[in-house]
Amino acid sequence: MEEKKQAQDILLKINNFRLHYNTREEVYEAVNGVSFNLKKGTTLGLVGETGAGKTSIALAIMGLLPIPPARIIEGEILFNGEDLLKKDAKEMRRIRGNRISMIFQDPMTALNPVLRVGDQIMEVIKLHDKISKAEAEVKAHEVLQMVGIEDDRFNDYPHQFSGGMKQRVVIAMALVCRPELIIADEPTTALDVTIQAQVLSMMKSLRDEIRTSMLLITHDLGIVAENCDECAIIYAGEIMERGTIRDIFGNPLHPYTLGLFNSIPSLDKEVERLTPIPGLASDPTNLPEYCSFCDRCPMHIEKCRQVDPETVEVSPGHFVKCHLVSEGSASAER
Amino acid sequence: MAKYKTPEMEKAAQVRAKYSGKSSIDSPGRQAWKRLKRNPTALVGMFIIIVVILVAIFADVLAPFDPNQPDYMALKKAPDAVHWFGTDSLGRDILSRCIYGARYSLALSLATTITSALTGGLLGTIAGYRGGKTDNAIMRVMDVFQAIPMVLMAMSITAVLGNGIPQLIVAITISSLSICARTFRMAILTVRSGEYIESSRAINIGTFKMILRHLIPNAVGLLSIQMITILAASIGLISSLSYIGIGIAPPTPEWGSILNQGKDFLMSSPHMVIAPTCCILVAVLGFQLFGVGLRDALDPRMK
Amino acid sequence: MALIEIENLKKYFNVAKGTLHAVDDISISIDAGKTLGVVGESGCGKSTLGKTIMRLEEPTSGKIIYDGVDVTALPMKEFKPYRRQIQMIFQDPFASLDPRMSVSQLIAEPIRSLTDIRNSSEIEKRVYDLMDLVGLARRLANVYPHELDGGRRQRIGIARALSSEPRMIVCDEPVSALDFSIQAQILNLLQDLQKERNLTYIFITHDLSVVKHISDQIVVMYLGQIVEKSGTRDLFANTLHPYTQALLSAIPIPSLQHEKKRIVLRGELSSPINPKPGCRFAPRCIYATDKCRAESPELREYSDGHYVACHYAGDAIK
DSSP states (O other), X not given: OHHHHHHHHEEEEEEEEEEEEEOSSOEEEEEEEEEEEEETTOEEEEEOOTTSSHHHHHHHHHTOOOTTTEEEEEEEXXXXXXXXXXXXXXXXXXXXXXXXEEXXXXXXXXXXXXXXXXXXXXXHHHHHSOOOHHHHHHHHHHHHHHTTOOGGGTTOOGGGSOXXXXXXXXXXXXXXXXXXXXXXXXXXXXXXXXXXXHHHHHHHHHHHHHTOEEEEEESOHHHHHHHOSEEEEEETTEEEEEEEHIIIIISOOSHHHHHHHHHSOOSSSOOSSOOOOOSOOOOTTSOOSSOTTGGGOTTOOGGGGTSOOOOXXXXXXEXXXXXXXXXXXXXXXX | OOSSOOHHHHHHHHHHHHHOSSGGGSOHHHHHHHXXXXXXXHHHHHHHHHHHHHHHHTHHHHOSSOTTOOOTXXXXXXXXXXXXXXXXXXXXXXXXXXXXXXXXHHHHHHHHHHHHHHHHHHHHHHHHHHOHHHHHHHHHHHHXXXXXXXXXXXXXXXXXXXXXXXXXXXXXXXHHHHHHHHHHHHHHHHHHTSHHHHHHHHTTOOHHHIXXXXXXXXXXXXXXXXXXXXXXXXXXXXXXXXXXXXXXXTTSOOHHHHHHHHGGGTTTOTHHHHHHHHHHHHHHHHHHHHHHHHHHHTOTTOO | OEEEEEEEEEEEEEETTEEEEEEEEEEEEEETTOXXXXXXXXXXXXXXXXXXXXXXXXXXXXXXXXXXXXXXXXXXXXXXXXXXXXXXXXXXXXXXXXXXXXXXXXXXXXXXXXXXXXXXXXXXXXXXXXXXXXXXXXXXXXXXXXXXXXXXXXXXHHHHHHTTOOSEEEEESTTTTSOHHHHHHHHHHHHHHHHHHTOEEEEEESOHHHHHHHOSEEEEEETTXXXXXXXXXXXXXXXXXXXXXXXXHHSOOXXXXXXXXXXXXXXXXXXXXXXXXXXXXXXXXXXXXXXXXXXXXXXXXXXXXXXXXXXXXXXXXX
């Protein structure tokens, strides 16, 4: 009974998802056995650096992976209990935009430069709701107002908008059909700080208003702290640590998570010298059989070079993939 | 080693092993050559070009007949065991004419492409790099050149300079000048906006060095394709000019002129047209394929 | 003793809609061995300022006095030797390196063009020295930049800037394209180099936390003008200008304890084309009055070494 109720709460469940990109000379191990749950009405932050596999996961959920070169090796992506990886192109088209929307980093990937902004929003509405043109127009005006764009800009073209405004339009298009899940891939990375603050606070209030779930992909831990309920730290296509915001920010356990915190210059504290994570990001075409982070890890023990650690649940909902933690000798120094 | 083994990984490892070597200590030229060798398109193109060049060089040995020797006993003969490509309206062996034709067509088209790439390229590079008034001045003159019909231009040039092969080269160079200039200008403009150009200015790299070391090498991909297109077009140009009696005089075997002489008998003896057409087609194809391969090989970003 | 003094520097561009006041009356001075952080959002003119110091852009008016010499007055030919002493690190390590050159060629290029070293074995030695200095493994000498990650590419950029042993380096967003873990490595490298060689930095960035970490002095720019200028500690302890306050509050903090008042600015960033008199920040400022819209505030010294361009700074605004 309890279990069933929990399963109903989960909107998106990814199980042991593994994805490779195959080229003639290389196999790029982009995602290596990722599992996480996204509960209804909550926001999960997916944090990682360039090439960690964040965007590949997003595209896989959307059914937008370029296959080939991409190849799904194993795993399942359950959306309301249905495996999205088993759906055909036609079914995915019906889900995309209607039930799952995506916001990209570059708003121009979603906007057509030769169409008026208002018309583009109307087009999205008409595509998903069977309503008349007049009704769609009314709705489009409403949506633009919702994201804080003045009514007289309805007939402007995308190039007449600034970056922040364009991203607002894209968000409006993503929200217009009230999707159950929004995937936002670095939605504010291209924006200035003050504009980012505007867009994030707008996204937050809209998300609460239409009670949608969100997968927020970012490299910025600050954005996660302020916008998410849960967080997953991804490195070389594997989730190293995941848990609630309280777990990750209050009790970070994985050496990579700790390393990330230490390499960010702080606004509150005086730090003479930063402590960067040594070395370079792992090469996804040449991953070790043991822990991917081991070669950069200042705390690694002998075992780290021998076996790939299992993911363990250290406290309810807080998962860590590290020998130090599973052996109970973790010393979380900050 | 990997997180998860797939059959693709083994295949990829085999491919890597096949091509692995000490590539990191090779000179850029050697690396480019290695990339070229691994590019099947380029290799086919190169093979065709080498064959055509060899045919041109050893025309004396290869041609079964004298290309200009009429045989009034065998006029307009269809291909057979003696005349593989048949004979033309004067009974000359078309195969031999095509073999000798390779010399003229190849040499002339290469010469005109090189001269127009040098002159037009210089003008276009200056226009693209300097911008502003210089750009405007050069490009407006180029517009005028482009406005004059090519044939009219060639006729006026031969009227002034007299008829002959050098005059032909001048005429074709001038008529493809504006296209060359435009191509170079576009390529330079595309490349010039790169931040590395600014970073080179910050370390006092002069104009001349900037163009030679940074702009041209980065534009070479765009340029090689365009230049090969111009090369291919010039084979056609030469033949159409020879048709109106400019440049190559009729008995000289050149692919274009063979084609022209044959076209009157298109319906009755199509072999007279097919042979030279195939020659032009094969040569152009060879250059095109090689051009595409060359562009990729010269780009260190290509693996 | 100030190594470089910039006086009333202006750089205007003619654009289709009018005159863009990219850098509008900027005066700053930097002491040798110190770091001046220039912070602002896109279109505030911070990059143009950096390029004008390198004379990659010619200033419209104003002076740049380097080591007692007005270098803006020099003809280009006489300015060029100064580029041995003032160098630049560029923002985008992917775009600022010629993709057709190998690492060693890229580092050798400025040695040839800026220094007197001509002997090729000496150049090679210098290339390897520089690679060691910036932490690039020697085996990478013949690799092309596209094969390297952002951090190592930026190390190439730093090696290029150091080739002529400059005294001053203009760093134009050197870490903003990098991942956090790599960003920290590069920031440490820049700090170590500064200590070792007494380098003077102008550090241009949009990231307040980075600028706080690395700078001794900070200049905050908005639409071509300085709105606040102060020592680093003072700027964060006692933020005066409403724009700086908003900028500071807009940064998401990666911590749970942090409870702060967020000032979400209205409106958009515009660009300073034919600016009207009045404070340029007024249209977005929550405190703006009619006076702000009519009268441009002067940059005035509010407390010792802390300058602000706001009519009401300190009184009503906290």
